[in-house]
Amino acid sequence: MRKTGHEAAELASMSMELLAMPYLVQPDGYYAPEQARVAWLEHLEDVLGALVHIASVDAFQAWIYTSPDGADREARDRAWLRLREEFEQGVDWTGLERERLARWYRQLHIFELPFYYIEYGLAQLGALQVFRNAVRDAGNAVTMYKQFMALGGTRTLPELYAAAGAKLVFDAPTMQELVDFTMERIAALRAGADAPFAGIVPA
Structure with missing residues (x-):
């Protein structure tokens, strides 16, 4: 059996990560119900935040390798801030400007694995479909x-995603649909839903 690729x-x-969360609730899991609700909420918020960061890193790497200014340190910093502003709207970084600029220096993939980071975005959008x-x-x-797991690396990537009940997402409408779905779950959790995991535990 062929080794599966990173995207799969x-x-x-x-x-x-999404499917297992309900099983972390006591008595079988680690969390009391309220703790589980908070952990679930934080995870879904992190998923949406990660998509913003993934888009920023991917666009930044594309800029580095295609711009004549990609080798210039100050130009890289300016490009990072411009792209971050584009993808991360509505976040107030007042007093943390240095930290915002330094974020791209912390991303190992930019230095060692060019263009790898987009795999996380493809997979996260697929995982949200599995969750839905x-x-x-x-x-x-x-x-x-x-069934998807049993296939290993024996099928093409689109076939593997289809086996999991998902598809590779590149279009804005589908992305918006998945974000809206996730935001609905987040809103319910913030409202203190009594059964935050209802509907995602097999009968």
């Missing part, structure tokens, strides 16, 4: 997830 491996791990499927029909979503 990340789909497996990111989907499992689980909310609608947890049993079927888990069955498809297992």
Whole structure:
């Protein structure tokens, strides 16, 4: 069996992060119900924040390798801030300007793995689809997830995503739909939903 690629491996791990959260609640898991609600909320917020960062890093790397100013340190810093402003709107960084600028220096992939980071975005959008499927029909979503895992690297990437009940997402409308779905779950959790994991545990 061929080794699976990063895009499929990340789909497996990111989907499992979402599918496994309900099972962290006591008595079988680690968290009391309220703690679990907070952890679930933080995770979904992190997912959306990660998509912003992934888009920023991918656009920044593309700029570095295509711009004549890509070798200039100050130009790189200016480009990072410009791109971050584009993708991270509405965040107040007052008093933390140095930290905002330094964020790209912390991203190992920029220095060692050019253009790798986009795999995280592809996989996260796929995992959100698996999560959405689980909310609608947890049993079927888990069955498809297992089928996807069993294929390993024996199919093309689109076929692997399809086996998991997802597709590779490149269009704005589908991305918007997934973000809206995630925001709905976040809103419910912020409102203190009594059953934050309802609908994602197989019967």
